[in-house]
Amino acid sequence: MNTNSKILYRPVGQKELELIKASAYKRFPPRLAWQPIFYPVMDFEYACTIAKDWNTQDDENGNVGYVTQFEIPLDYFQKFKTENVGAANHNELWVPAKELDEFNSRILSGIKVVKTFYGEKFKGIKENG
Secondary structure (H helix, E strand, O other): OOOOEEEEEEEEOHHHHHHHHHOOOOOOOOOOOOOOEEOOEOOHHHHHHHHHHOHHHOHHHOOEEEEEEEEEEHHHHOOOEEEEOOOOOOEEEEEEHHHHHHHHHOOEEEEEEEEEEEOOOOOOOOOOO
């Protein structure tokens, strides 16, 4: 990372990861009708907590949690509101769903999976991560 960009994290389940893979790791999928905000997080440990404690318990998403990491330009990052939703490190960037296409176009160097957590009910093939 350089001083002109910001690293962000997004915890996802299997379904969202499949959509990210389909974009060649370049884009996050559109939000569903009931999801008005796309909210990547700013802290790796917070992203891990969500992936481990929530995604691994979600049967519909394969009982697996992936932490994705990506970068956006700092000046673009500063355009959005940040919200603290709990502990000191629970900071999220709130991006209106209608702006996700533009947001995706600002991702530098793609999206990568940096950590994977498997729940007790996971039934797939475990990958490294």
